[in-house]
Amino acid sequence: MVGQAKRKKISHRLMLETEERCIYCAAPPDTIEHMPPLVLFLKRQRPxxxxxxxxxxxxxxTKGADAVAALFSRVSHADRDPYWENGDGVTLRHTVDRDAPGVRDEVFDEGKAATRWMKGDAGVLVPKTVVHADGPLVKAYLDVFSAKLGxxxxxxxxxxxxxxxxxxxTIWYMNSGLSEKIALAHLSILPIDGSLKQGSFTARDQFAxxxxxxxxxxFAAxxxxxxxxxxxxxxxxxxxKFMLPLSMPEIATTTNFLRPSQLVEHLASKAAAVGRLR
Ligand SMILES: [Zn+2]
Known part of the structure:
Protein backbone atom coordinates (compact mmCIF):
# COMPACT_ATOMS: atom_id res chain seq x y z
CA MET A 1 0.00 0.00 0.00
CA VAL A 2 1.33 3.39 -0.88
CA GLY A 3 1.15 5.86 2.00
CA GLN A 4 -0.31 9.31 1.61
CA ALA A 5 3.07 11.04 1.99
CA LYS A 6 4.59 8.86 -0.68
CA ARG A 7 1.65 9.41 -3.04
CA LYS A 8 2.06 13.14 -2.59
CA LYS A 9 5.77 12.89 -3.39
CA ILE A 10 5.02 10.96 -6.57
CA SER A 11 2.34 13.41 -7.73
CA HIS A 12 4.66 16.36 -7.04
CA ARG A 13 7.47 14.72 -9.01
CA LEU A 14 5.09 14.07 -11.87
CA MET A 15 3.95 17.69 -11.78
CA LEU A 16 7.54 18.95 -12.03
CA GLU A 17 8.21 16.60 -14.92
CA THR A 18 5.13 17.48 -16.91
CA GLU A 19 4.68 21.23 -16.34
CA GLU A 20 6.43 23.13 -19.09
CA ARG A 21 7.31 26.15 -16.95
CA CYS A 22 7.00 27.93 -13.62
CA ILE A 23 3.50 29.39 -13.09
CA TYR A 24 5.13 32.80 -12.45
CA CYS A 25 7.85 33.02 -15.11
CA ALA A 26 9.50 31.35 -18.12
CA ALA A 27 11.95 29.20 -16.12
CA PRO A 28 11.62 25.43 -15.78
CA PRO A 29 9.97 24.50 -12.46
CA ASP A 30 11.88 22.77 -9.67
CA THR A 31 9.75 23.39 -6.56
CA ILE A 32 6.14 22.93 -5.48
CA GLU A 33 4.27 26.11 -4.63
CA HIS A 34 1.14 26.09 -2.47
CA MET A 35 -1.20 28.96 -3.25
CA PRO A 36 -2.59 30.23 -0.95
CA PRO A 37 0.50 29.36 1.10
CA LEU A 38 0.55 27.32 4.31
CA VAL A 39 1.56 30.39 6.30
CA LEU A 40 -1.91 31.83 5.73
CA PHE A 41 -3.67 29.00 7.54
CA LEU A 42 -4.06 28.57 11.26
CA LYS A 43 -1.34 26.25 12.59
CA ARG A 44 -0.39 25.71 8.92
CA GLN A 45 -3.31 23.28 8.65
CA ARG A 46 -4.20 23.54 4.97
CA PRO A 47 -6.41 21.20 2.96
CA THR A 62 8.18 35.98 -3.19
CA LYS A 63 7.95 34.37 0.27
CA GLY A 64 7.81 37.84 1.80
CA ALA A 65 4.61 38.53 -0.12
CA ASP A 66 3.03 35.37 1.34
CA ALA A 67 4.01 36.36 4.90
CA VAL A 68 2.73 39.94 4.56
CA ALA A 69 -0.58 38.71 3.12
CA ALA A 70 -0.93 36.28 6.04
CA LEU A 71 -0.22 39.08 8.52
CA PHE A 72 -2.73 41.47 7.00
CA SER A 73 -5.41 38.85 6.57
CA ARG A 74 -5.49 38.62 10.39
CA VAL A 75 -4.49 42.07 11.46
CA SER A 76 -7.95 43.25 12.51
CA HIS A 77 -7.60 40.86 15.42
CA ALA A 78 -4.35 42.42 16.49
CA ASP A 79 -5.61 43.58 19.87
CA ARG A 80 -6.27 41.39 22.85
CA ASP A 81 -6.31 38.36 20.65
CA PRO A 82 -4.41 35.39 22.05
CA TYR A 83 -3.44 34.59 18.45
CA TRP A 84 -0.72 37.22 18.59
CA GLU A 85 0.54 36.21 22.02
CA ASN A 86 1.44 32.60 21.42
CA GLY A 87 2.57 30.01 18.90
CA ASP A 88 1.11 30.86 15.54
CA GLY A 89 0.95 34.65 15.79
CA VAL A 90 4.47 34.97 17.18
CA THR A 91 5.83 32.69 14.47
CA LEU A 92 4.05 34.73 11.79
CA ARG A 93 5.56 37.98 13.10
CA HIS A 94 9.01 36.41 12.98
CA THR A 95 8.36 35.11 9.47
CA VAL A 96 7.39 38.60 8.32
CA ASP A 97 10.52 40.10 9.88
CA ARG A 98 12.69 37.48 8.19
CA ASP A 99 11.07 37.39 4.73
CA ALA A 100 9.77 40.96 4.47
CA PRO A 101 12.16 43.12 6.51
CA GLY A 102 10.95 46.64 7.16
CA VAL A 103 7.25 45.90 6.79
CA ARG A 104 6.39 45.87 10.48
CA ASP A 105 8.32 49.13 11.01
CA GLU A 106 6.36 50.70 8.18
CA VAL A 107 2.97 49.54 9.47
CA PHE A 108 3.33 49.86 13.20
CA ASP A 109 5.27 53.09 13.01
CA GLU A 110 4.33 55.11 16.15
CA GLY A 111 3.13 58.00 14.07
CA LYS A 112 0.92 55.82 11.91
CA ALA A 113 -0.79 53.26 14.12
CA ALA A 114 -3.70 54.92 15.84
CA THR A 115 -5.96 53.56 18.52
CA ARG A 116 -9.66 53.89 17.92
CA TRP A 117 -12.56 52.68 20.06
CA MET A 118 -14.71 50.22 18.17
CA LYS A 119 -17.47 47.80 18.87
CA GLY A 120 -16.00 44.42 19.79
CA ASP A 121 -17.51 40.95 19.51
CA ALA A 122 -19.54 41.31 22.70
CA GLY A 123 -20.95 44.64 21.55
CA VAL A 124 -18.91 46.70 24.00
CA LEU A 125 -16.42 49.30 22.89
CA VAL A 126 -12.83 48.09 22.89
CA PRO A 127 -9.63 49.83 21.78
CA LYS A 128 -8.41 48.63 18.39
CA THR A 129 -5.23 49.54 16.64
CA VAL A 130 -5.97 50.90 13.20
CA VAL A 131 -3.08 50.07 10.93
CA HIS A 132 -2.42 51.64 7.60
CA ALA A 133 -1.53 49.53 4.62
CA ASP A 134 -0.56 52.50 2.49
CA GLY A 135 3.23 52.31 2.80
CA PRO A 136 5.27 51.50 -0.31
CA LEU A 137 6.65 48.20 1.01
CA VAL A 138 3.29 46.82 2.11
CA LYS A 139 1.75 47.83 -1.19
CA ALA A 140 4.52 46.09 -3.17
CA TYR A 141 4.20 42.87 -1.16
CA LEU A 142 0.40 42.76 -1.33
CA ASP A 143 0.39 43.65 -5.04
CA VAL A 144 2.78 40.78 -5.73
CA PHE A 145 0.82 38.39 -3.54
CA SER A 146 -2.40 39.28 -5.39
CA ALA A 147 -0.73 38.75 -8.77
CA LYS A 148 0.65 35.38 -7.59
CA LEU A 149 -2.81 34.28 -6.55
CA GLY A 150 -4.19 35.38 -9.93
CA THR A 170 -5.68 43.17 -9.00
CA ILE A 171 -7.43 45.35 -6.46
CA TRP A 172 -7.18 44.52 -2.78
CA TYR A 173 -9.29 45.62 0.15
CA MET A 174 -8.23 45.76 3.77
CA ASN A 175 -10.00 46.24 7.09
CA SER A 176 -13.48 45.62 5.69
CA GLY A 177 -12.68 48.19 3.00
CA LEU A 178 -14.71 46.11 0.56
CA SER A 179 -18.13 47.70 0.74
CA GLU A 180 -21.22 45.61 0.22
CA LYS A 181 -22.00 47.56 -2.93
CA ILE A 182 -18.62 46.84 -4.54
CA ALA A 183 -18.72 43.21 -3.37
CA LEU A 184 -22.11 42.67 -5.00
CA ALA A 185 -20.92 44.37 -8.19
CA HIS A 186 -17.95 41.99 -8.34
CA LEU A 187 -19.99 38.94 -7.37
CA SER A 188 -22.64 39.57 -10.02
CA ILE A 189 -20.12 38.48 -12.68
CA LEU A 190 -18.64 35.63 -10.61
CA PRO A 191 -21.12 32.76 -10.39
CA ILE A 192 -18.92 29.82 -9.35
CA ASP A 193 -17.89 28.95 -5.80
CA GLY A 194 -14.33 27.79 -5.01
CA SER A 195 -12.31 26.81 -1.96
CA LEU A 196 -10.05 24.05 -0.68
CA LYS A 197 -11.49 20.77 0.45
CA GLN A 198 -9.85 17.58 1.61
CA GLY A 199 -12.51 15.04 2.55
CA SER A 200 -14.53 16.74 5.26
CA PHE A 201 -11.67 19.15 6.04
CA THR A 202 -12.34 22.59 4.63
CA ALA A 203 -11.04 26.02 5.54
CA ARG A 204 -13.70 28.27 4.05
CA ASP A 205 -13.39 30.82 6.85
CA GLN A 206 -9.72 31.23 5.93
CA PHE A 207 -9.89 30.99 2.15
CA ALA A 208 -12.81 31.04 -0.28
CA PHE A 219 -10.17 34.22 -15.31
CA ALA A 220 -11.74 36.58 -12.75
CA ALA A 221 -12.30 36.07 -9.03
CA LYS A 241 -8.22 41.80 -26.15
CA PHE A 242 -10.11 42.45 -22.92
CA MET A 243 -8.78 46.00 -22.61
CA LEU A 244 -6.87 45.16 -19.44
CA PRO A 245 -5.89 46.80 -17.25
CA LEU A 246 -9.35 48.31 -16.91
CA SER A 247 -9.62 51.77 -15.45
CA MET A 248 -12.04 51.68 -12.54
CA PRO A 249 -12.89 55.26 -11.65
CA GLU A 250 -15.73 54.18 -9.38
CA ILE A 251 -13.34 52.29 -7.16
CA ALA A 252 -11.39 54.56 -4.86
CA THR A 253 -8.33 52.39 -4.53
CA THR A 254 -5.27 51.81 -6.65
CA THR A 255 -5.19 48.90 -9.01
CA ASN A 256 -2.18 46.96 -10.01
CA PHE A 257 -1.16 45.13 -13.19
CA LEU A 258 1.69 42.63 -13.23
CA ARG A 259 2.87 40.15 -15.84
CA PRO A 260 4.65 36.81 -15.40
CA SER A 261 8.41 37.25 -14.79
CA GLN A 262 7.89 40.62 -13.08
CA LEU A 263 7.18 39.49 -9.50
CA VAL A 264 10.62 39.05 -7.94
CA GLU A 265 11.97 42.12 -9.71
CA HIS A 266 8.98 44.22 -8.63
CA LEU A 267 9.68 43.41 -4.96
CA ALA A 268 13.41 44.03 -5.34
CA SER A 269 12.97 47.42 -6.98
CA LYS A 270 10.41 48.61 -4.41
CA ALA A 271 12.56 47.41 -1.52
CA ALA A 272 15.61 49.14 -2.99
CA ALA A 273 13.62 52.36 -3.39
CA VAL A 274 13.02 52.55 0.36
CA GLY A 275 16.54 51.41 1.25
CA ARG A 276 15.58 47.89 2.20
CA LEU A 277 17.83 45.81 0.03
CA ARG A 278 17.45 42.13 0.72
ZN1 LIG B 1 9.64 31.32 -11.80
Missing part, protein backbone atom coordinates in the same frame (compact mmCIF):
# COMPACT_ATOMS: atom_id res chain seq x y z
CA UNK A 48 -4.45 19.81 0.02
CA UNK A 49 -4.98 21.04 -3.51
CA UNK A 50 -3.97 24.19 -5.39
CA UNK A 51 -0.39 22.99 -5.58
CA UNK A 52 1.66 24.24 -8.50
CA UNK A 53 5.02 23.91 -10.21
CA UNK A 54 7.26 26.95 -9.70
CA UNK A 55 10.94 27.75 -10.04
CA UNK A 56 13.05 28.16 -6.92
CA UNK A 57 13.75 31.82 -7.61
CA UNK A 58 10.06 32.79 -7.78
CA UNK A 59 9.09 30.51 -4.89
CA UNK A 60 11.77 31.81 -2.52
CA UNK A 61 11.87 35.33 -3.93
CA UNK A 151 -1.54 33.41 -11.84
CA UNK A 152 -2.07 30.32 -9.66
CA UNK A 153 -5.86 30.33 -9.97
CA UNK A 154 -5.55 31.00 -13.70
CA UNK A 155 -3.37 27.86 -14.02
CA UNK A 156 -5.88 25.89 -11.97
CA UNK A 157 -8.98 26.86 -13.92
CA UNK A 158 -7.64 27.46 -17.44
CA UNK A 159 -5.34 24.43 -17.34
CA UNK A 160 -2.09 26.10 -18.39
CA UNK A 161 0.19 28.82 -17.00
CA UNK A 162 -0.71 32.44 -17.74
CA UNK A 163 1.00 33.35 -21.04
CA UNK A 164 4.21 35.37 -20.62
CA UNK A 165 2.62 38.24 -22.55
CA UNK A 166 -0.46 38.00 -20.32
CA UNK A 167 -1.06 39.82 -17.06
CA UNK A 168 -3.10 40.08 -13.87
CA UNK A 169 -5.00 43.15 -12.74
CA UNK A 209 -13.48 32.59 -3.66
CA UNK A 210 -16.11 33.14 -6.32
CA UNK A 211 -14.96 33.10 -9.91
CA UNK A 212 -15.73 33.07 -13.59
CA UNK A 213 -13.59 31.65 -16.38
CA UNK A 214 -13.85 30.98 -20.13
CA UNK A 215 -11.40 28.06 -19.74
CA UNK A 216 -9.07 29.41 -22.40
CA UNK A 217 -7.85 32.95 -21.88
CA UNK A 218 -9.48 34.83 -19.00
CA UNK A 222 -13.11 37.71 -5.74
CA UNK A 223 -11.04 36.02 -3.02
CA UNK A 224 -11.55 36.26 0.75
CA UNK A 225 -8.59 35.53 3.02
CA UNK A 226 -9.36 35.21 6.73
CA UNK A 227 -11.53 38.07 7.94
CA UNK A 228 -9.60 41.05 6.80
CA UNK A 229 -8.27 40.78 3.27
CA UNK A 230 -10.19 40.61 -0.02
CA UNK A 231 -8.73 40.55 -3.51
CA UNK A 232 -10.52 41.14 -6.81
CA UNK A 233 -8.45 39.90 -9.73
CA UNK A 234 -8.65 39.45 -13.48
CA UNK A 235 -5.98 37.35 -15.20
CA UNK A 236 -5.76 37.04 -18.96
CA UNK A 237 -3.33 35.64 -21.49
CA UNK A 238 -4.58 38.21 -23.98
CA UNK A 239 -5.07 41.29 -21.80
CA UNK A 240 -5.28 43.74 -24.73
Missing amino acids: KGLEFAACKECNNG MALYREHVGKPLALEGGVQ YRYNCDEKSI LVGLNSNFHIFLIASSTPE
Whole structure:
Protein backbone atom coordinates (compact mmCIF):
# COMPACT_ATOMS: atom_id res chain seq x y z
CA MET A 1 0.00 0.00 0.00
CA VAL A 2 1.33 3.39 -0.88
CA GLY A 3 1.15 5.86 2.00
CA GLN A 4 -0.31 9.31 1.61
CA ALA A 5 3.07 11.04 1.99
CA LYS A 6 4.59 8.86 -0.68
CA ARG A 7 1.65 9.41 -3.04
CA LYS A 8 2.06 13.14 -2.59
CA LYS A 9 5.77 12.89 -3.39
CA ILE A 10 5.02 10.96 -6.57
CA SER A 11 2.34 13.41 -7.73
CA HIS A 12 4.66 16.36 -7.04
CA ARG A 13 7.47 14.72 -9.01
CA LEU A 14 5.09 14.07 -11.87
CA MET A 15 3.95 17.69 -11.78
CA LEU A 16 7.54 18.95 -12.03
CA GLU A 17 8.21 16.60 -14.92
CA THR A 18 5.13 17.48 -16.91
CA GLU A 19 4.68 21.23 -16.34
CA GLU A 20 6.43 23.13 -19.09
CA ARG A 21 7.31 26.15 -16.95
CA CYS A 22 7.00 27.93 -13.62
CA ILE A 23 3.50 29.39 -13.09
CA TYR A 24 5.13 32.80 -12.45
CA CYS A 25 7.85 33.02 -15.11
CA ALA A 26 9.50 31.35 -18.12
CA ALA A 27 11.95 29.20 -16.12
CA PRO A 28 11.62 25.43 -15.78
CA PRO A 29 9.97 24.50 -12.46
CA ASP A 30 11.88 22.77 -9.67
CA THR A 31 9.75 23.39 -6.56
CA ILE A 32 6.14 22.93 -5.48
CA GLU A 33 4.27 26.11 -4.63
CA HIS A 34 1.14 26.09 -2.47
CA MET A 35 -1.20 28.96 -3.25
CA PRO A 36 -2.59 30.23 -0.95
CA PRO A 37 0.50 29.36 1.10
CA LEU A 38 0.55 27.32 4.31
CA VAL A 39 1.56 30.39 6.30
CA LEU A 40 -1.91 31.83 5.73
CA PHE A 41 -3.67 29.00 7.54
CA LEU A 42 -4.06 28.57 11.26
CA LYS A 43 -1.34 26.25 12.59
CA ARG A 44 -0.39 25.71 8.92
CA GLN A 45 -3.31 23.28 8.65
CA ARG A 46 -4.20 23.54 4.97
CA PRO A 47 -6.41 21.20 2.96
CA LYS A 48 -4.45 19.81 0.02
CA GLY A 49 -4.98 21.04 -3.51
CA LEU A 50 -3.97 24.19 -5.39
CA GLU A 51 -0.39 22.99 -5.58
CA PHE A 52 1.66 24.24 -8.50
CA ALA A 53 5.02 23.91 -10.21
CA ALA A 54 7.26 26.95 -9.70
CA CYS A 55 10.94 27.75 -10.04
CA LYS A 56 13.05 28.16 -6.92
CA GLU A 57 13.75 31.82 -7.61
CA CYS A 58 10.06 32.79 -7.78
CA ASN A 59 9.09 30.51 -4.89
CA ASN A 60 11.77 31.81 -2.52
CA GLY A 61 11.87 35.33 -3.93
CA THR A 62 8.18 35.98 -3.19
CA LYS A 63 7.95 34.37 0.27
CA GLY A 64 7.81 37.84 1.80
CA ALA A 65 4.61 38.53 -0.12
CA ASP A 66 3.03 35.37 1.34
CA ALA A 67 4.01 36.36 4.90
CA VAL A 68 2.73 39.94 4.56
CA ALA A 69 -0.58 38.71 3.12
CA ALA A 70 -0.93 36.28 6.04
CA LEU A 71 -0.22 39.08 8.52
CA PHE A 72 -2.73 41.47 7.00
CA SER A 73 -5.41 38.85 6.57
CA ARG A 74 -5.49 38.62 10.39
CA VAL A 75 -4.49 42.07 11.46
CA SER A 76 -7.95 43.25 12.51
CA HIS A 77 -7.60 40.86 15.42
CA ALA A 78 -4.35 42.42 16.49
CA ASP A 79 -5.61 43.58 19.87
CA ARG A 80 -6.27 41.39 22.85
CA ASP A 81 -6.31 38.36 20.65
CA PRO A 82 -4.41 35.39 22.05
CA TYR A 83 -3.44 34.59 18.45
CA TRP A 84 -0.72 37.22 18.59
CA GLU A 85 0.54 36.21 22.02
CA ASN A 86 1.44 32.60 21.42
CA GLY A 87 2.57 30.01 18.90
CA ASP A 88 1.11 30.86 15.54
CA GLY A 89 0.95 34.65 15.79
CA VAL A 90 4.47 34.97 17.18
CA THR A 91 5.83 32.69 14.47
CA LEU A 92 4.05 34.73 11.79
CA ARG A 93 5.56 37.98 13.10
CA HIS A 94 9.01 36.41 12.98
CA THR A 95 8.36 35.11 9.47
CA VAL A 96 7.39 38.60 8.32
CA ASP A 97 10.52 40.10 9.88
CA ARG A 98 12.69 37.48 8.19
CA ASP A 99 11.07 37.39 4.73
CA ALA A 100 9.77 40.96 4.47
CA PRO A 101 12.16 43.12 6.51
CA GLY A 102 10.95 46.64 7.16
CA VAL A 103 7.25 45.90 6.79
CA ARG A 104 6.39 45.87 10.48
CA ASP A 105 8.32 49.13 11.01
CA GLU A 106 6.36 50.70 8.18
CA VAL A 107 2.97 49.54 9.47
CA PHE A 108 3.33 49.86 13.20
CA ASP A 109 5.27 53.09 13.01
CA GLU A 110 4.33 55.11 16.15
CA GLY A 111 3.13 58.00 14.07
CA LYS A 112 0.92 55.82 11.91
CA ALA A 113 -0.79 53.26 14.12
CA ALA A 114 -3.70 54.92 15.84
CA THR A 115 -5.96 53.56 18.52
CA ARG A 116 -9.66 53.89 17.92
CA TRP A 117 -12.56 52.68 20.06
CA MET A 118 -14.71 50.22 18.17
CA LYS A 119 -17.47 47.80 18.87
CA GLY A 120 -16.00 44.42 19.79
CA ASP A 121 -17.51 40.95 19.51
CA ALA A 122 -19.54 41.31 22.70
CA GLY A 123 -20.95 44.64 21.55
CA VAL A 124 -18.91 46.70 24.00
CA LEU A 125 -16.42 49.30 22.89
CA VAL A 126 -12.83 48.09 22.89
CA PRO A 127 -9.63 49.83 21.78
CA LYS A 128 -8.41 48.63 18.39
CA THR A 129 -5.23 49.54 16.64
CA VAL A 130 -5.97 50.90 13.20
CA VAL A 131 -3.08 50.07 10.93
CA HIS A 132 -2.42 51.64 7.60
CA ALA A 133 -1.53 49.53 4.62
CA ASP A 134 -0.56 52.50 2.49
CA GLY A 135 3.23 52.31 2.80
CA PRO A 136 5.27 51.50 -0.31
CA LEU A 137 6.65 48.20 1.01
CA VAL A 138 3.29 46.82 2.11
CA LYS A 139 1.75 47.83 -1.19
CA ALA A 140 4.52 46.09 -3.17
CA TYR A 141 4.20 42.87 -1.16
CA LEU A 142 0.40 42.76 -1.33
CA ASP A 143 0.39 43.65 -5.04
CA VAL A 144 2.78 40.78 -5.73
CA PHE A 145 0.82 38.39 -3.54
CA SER A 146 -2.40 39.28 -5.39
CA ALA A 147 -0.73 38.75 -8.77
CA LYS A 148 0.65 35.38 -7.59
CA LEU A 149 -2.81 34.28 -6.55
CA GLY A 150 -4.19 35.38 -9.93
CA MET A 151 -1.54 33.41 -11.84
CA ALA A 152 -2.07 30.32 -9.66
CA LEU A 153 -5.86 30.33 -9.97
CA TYR A 154 -5.55 31.00 -13.70
CA ARG A 155 -3.37 27.86 -14.02
CA GLU A 156 -5.88 25.89 -11.97
CA HIS A 157 -8.98 26.86 -13.92
CA VAL A 158 -7.64 27.46 -17.44
CA GLY A 159 -5.34 24.43 -17.34
CA LYS A 160 -2.09 26.10 -18.39
CA PRO A 161 0.19 28.82 -17.00
CA LEU A 162 -0.71 32.44 -17.74
CA ALA A 163 1.00 33.35 -21.04
CA LEU A 164 4.21 35.37 -20.62
CA GLU A 165 2.62 38.24 -22.55
CA GLY A 166 -0.46 38.00 -20.32
CA GLY A 167 -1.06 39.82 -17.06
CA VAL A 168 -3.10 40.08 -13.87
CA GLN A 169 -5.00 43.15 -12.74
CA THR A 170 -5.68 43.17 -9.00
CA ILE A 171 -7.43 45.35 -6.46
CA TRP A 172 -7.18 44.52 -2.78
CA TYR A 173 -9.29 45.62 0.15
CA MET A 174 -8.23 45.76 3.77
CA ASN A 175 -10.00 46.24 7.09
CA SER A 176 -13.48 45.62 5.69
CA GLY A 177 -12.68 48.19 3.00
CA LEU A 178 -14.71 46.11 0.56
CA SER A 179 -18.13 47.70 0.74
CA GLU A 180 -21.22 45.61 0.22
CA LYS A 181 -22.00 47.56 -2.93
CA ILE A 182 -18.62 46.84 -4.54
CA ALA A 183 -18.72 43.21 -3.37
CA LEU A 184 -22.11 42.67 -5.00
CA ALA A 185 -20.92 44.37 -8.19
CA HIS A 186 -17.95 41.99 -8.34
CA LEU A 187 -19.99 38.94 -7.37
CA SER A 188 -22.64 39.57 -10.02
CA ILE A 189 -20.12 38.48 -12.68
CA LEU A 190 -18.64 35.63 -10.61
CA PRO A 191 -21.12 32.76 -10.39
CA ILE A 192 -18.92 29.82 -9.35
CA ASP A 193 -17.89 28.95 -5.80
CA GLY A 194 -14.33 27.79 -5.01
CA SER A 195 -12.31 26.81 -1.96
CA LEU A 196 -10.05 24.05 -0.68
CA LYS A 197 -11.49 20.77 0.45
CA GLN A 198 -9.85 17.58 1.61
CA GLY A 199 -12.51 15.04 2.55
CA SER A 200 -14.53 16.74 5.26
CA PHE A 201 -11.67 19.15 6.04
CA THR A 202 -12.34 22.59 4.63
CA ALA A 203 -11.04 26.02 5.54
CA ARG A 204 -13.70 28.27 4.05
CA ASP A 205 -13.39 30.82 6.85
CA GLN A 206 -9.72 31.23 5.93
CA PHE A 207 -9.89 30.99 2.15
CA ALA A 208 -12.81 31.04 -0.28
CA TYR A 209 -13.48 32.59 -3.66
CA ARG A 210 -16.11 33.14 -6.32
CA TYR A 211 -14.96 33.10 -9.91
CA ASN A 212 -15.73 33.07 -13.59
CA CYS A 213 -13.59 31.65 -16.38
CA ASP A 214 -13.85 30.98 -20.13
CA GLU A 215 -11.40 28.06 -19.74
CA LYS A 216 -9.07 29.41 -22.40
CA SER A 217 -7.85 32.95 -21.88
CA ILE A 218 -9.48 34.83 -19.00
CA PHE A 219 -10.17 34.22 -15.31
CA ALA A 220 -11.74 36.58 -12.75
CA ALA A 221 -12.30 36.07 -9.03
CA LEU A 222 -13.11 37.71 -5.74
CA VAL A 223 -11.04 36.02 -3.02
CA GLY A 224 -11.55 36.26 0.75
CA LEU A 225 -8.59 35.53 3.02
CA ASN A 226 -9.36 35.21 6.73
CA SER A 227 -11.53 38.07 7.94
CA ASN A 228 -9.60 41.05 6.80
CA PHE A 229 -8.27 40.78 3.27
CA HIS A 230 -10.19 40.61 -0.02
CA ILE A 231 -8.73 40.55 -3.51
CA PHE A 232 -10.52 41.14 -6.81
CA LEU A 233 -8.45 39.90 -9.73
CA ILE A 234 -8.65 39.45 -13.48
CA ALA A 235 -5.98 37.35 -15.20
CA SER A 236 -5.76 37.04 -18.96
CA SER A 237 -3.33 35.64 -21.49
CA THR A 238 -4.58 38.21 -23.98
CA PRO A 239 -5.07 41.29 -21.80
CA GLU A 240 -5.28 43.74 -24.73
CA LYS A 241 -8.22 41.80 -26.15
CA PHE A 242 -10.11 42.45 -22.92
CA MET A 243 -8.78 46.00 -22.61
CA LEU A 244 -6.87 45.16 -19.44
CA PRO A 245 -5.89 46.80 -17.25
CA LEU A 246 -9.35 48.31 -16.91
CA SER A 247 -9.62 51.77 -15.45
CA MET A 248 -12.04 51.68 -12.54
CA PRO A 249 -12.89 55.26 -11.65
CA GLU A 250 -15.73 54.18 -9.38
CA ILE A 251 -13.34 52.29 -7.16
CA ALA A 252 -11.39 54.56 -4.86
CA THR A 253 -8.33 52.39 -4.53
CA THR A 254 -5.27 51.81 -6.65
CA THR A 255 -5.19 48.90 -9.01
CA ASN A 256 -2.18 46.96 -10.01
CA PHE A 257 -1.16 45.13 -13.19
CA LEU A 258 1.69 42.63 -13.23
CA ARG A 259 2.87 40.15 -15.84
CA PRO A 260 4.65 36.81 -15.40
CA SER A 261 8.41 37.25 -14.79
CA GLN A 262 7.89 40.62 -13.08
CA LEU A 263 7.18 39.49 -9.50
CA VAL A 264 10.62 39.05 -7.94
CA GLU A 265 11.97 42.12 -9.71
CA HIS A 266 8.98 44.22 -8.63
CA LEU A 267 9.68 43.41 -4.96
CA ALA A 268 13.41 44.03 -5.34
CA SER A 269 12.97 47.42 -6.98
CA LYS A 270 10.41 48.61 -4.41
CA ALA A 271 12.56 47.41 -1.52
CA ALA A 272 15.61 49.14 -2.99
CA ALA A 273 13.62 52.36 -3.39
CA VAL A 274 13.02 52.55 0.36
CA GLY A 275 16.54 51.41 1.25
CA ARG A 276 15.58 47.89 2.20
CA LEU A 277 17.83 45.81 0.03
CA ARG A 278 17.45 42.13 0.72
ZN1 LIG B 1 9.64 31.32 -11.80
